[in-house]
Amino acid sequence: MPADHDAPHAALRLAQALIRCPSVTPEDRGALDVVADALRPAGFAIERPVFGEPGYPDTPNLYARIGRGGPCLVYAGHTDVVPAGDVPWRHGPFDGAVADGMLYGRGAADMKGGIACMLAAALAFLERRGPEFAGSIAFLITGDEEGPAVNGTVKLLDWARDRGERFDHCLLGEPTNPGRLGEMIKIGRRGSLTGKLVVLGRQGHVAYPHKAENPIPSLLRLASALIAEPLDGGTAHFDASNLEFTTLDVGNPATNVIPATARATFNVRFNDDWTAESLGAEIRRRLEQAAGNAVRFSLDLQPSNAPAFLTRPDYFVTLVSEAIRALTGLTPALSTTGGTSDARFIKDACPVIEFGLVGETMHQADECVAVADLERLTAIYGRVLEAYFPIS
Secondary structure, eight states: OOOGGGHHHHHHHHHHHHHTSOOBTTOOTTHHHHHHHHHGGGTOEEEOOEEEETTEEEEEEEEEEEOSSSOEEEEEEEOOBOOOOSSOOSSOTTTOOEETTEEESTTTTTTHHHHHHHHHHHHHHHHHHOTTSSSEEEEEEESOSSSOSSSSHHHHHHHHHHTTOOOSEEEEOOOOBSSSTTSEEEOEEOEEEEEEEEEEOBOEETTOGGGSBOHHHHHHHHHHHHHSSOSOOOOSSSOOOEEEEEEEEOOOOOSSEEOSEEEEEEEEEEOTTOOHHHHHHHHHHHHHHHHTTTOEEEEEEOOOOOOOEEOOOOHHHHHHHHHHHHHHSOOOEEEOOSSOOTHHHHTTTSOEEEOOSBOTTTTSTTOEEEHHHHHHHHHHHHHHHHHHSOOO
8 A cells, every 4th residue: 555645656656557458448458457456455345346238348347445334435437438549649548658747648537547546545545544434435436437338337336225335425536627627526417318300201303393392491490490599598507508410411312302301410418407308398399389280200319318417515515625725726616517427327326526637638639637636636535535534
């Protein structure tokens, strides 16, 4: 176990070890072994459940816990990463190279660097306080966040609940900061709903339009109806919901044929004014009103496992905010911006907030984080532990 004063260096070493495992979803390539090997000597009980489902790759996961009593603070994250891509990197994407004060590699920001800081902070805390502190620390680590998110955190939480595991708060180490460490905590996330719209027409020759029914103008009419009026004006903690079209397709190779169908795909990022069901009903209402009796269409709303949710600011949010302020001098914004994360599953088990490294380069070539930020984040996580488990 690293000594207390060595925690920042331990974070860098752990981050490099994790990056050197090319754990591109759904592969693990030893990444969870790095986590287990770090925690086991400190006395953590380690479980490595693997979940599977037809049509999806089996996914390894890790659950670790020290202590049996409450309160229980759980650190969560994922060791899987997106592919390195087909563009050159300044340093190898899985080398874990350090240059000019920056750690390079796929997952440095999202989110192997964050996991390394969590591990280093927990190990240093246990070295200072010993394993008999009043409470429990747990780790929920999956290899299925960047993929379909079917055999990862959602099933790991079910597995833990069935075993009687209970959590009081969760800190998820996603890269939440836009440009500087300490700028932003995520206290919720917008929901996501995808729709596929098909407008039906009748194929025919362009020279004889009266014998055909062109679906393209009708598709444009329905699409315009969906975006003509804002869905809402935002809420206390969320921006306004937004609907964006991602494809408009006909797939017609002929210039003299009116097509039989036209298709569009859209995605809505919605706030806590809506559920997937109420939003779906509003979308259908707008389409039916615009279509009247003149347009034939079908709408397929994809099942959503990404609801909008909010963790109401409480003493834990304040505790983390104060730790950030003490070590960075910044007062973090409490935000619900950005895409989805596994917090959408964890929020059903306990209050969850997200705070991690700077995400400016995540999913890009030359993904990197400042080594100094690894040191600061480890110190912040350590300060959170000290405040969460005060000495009585």
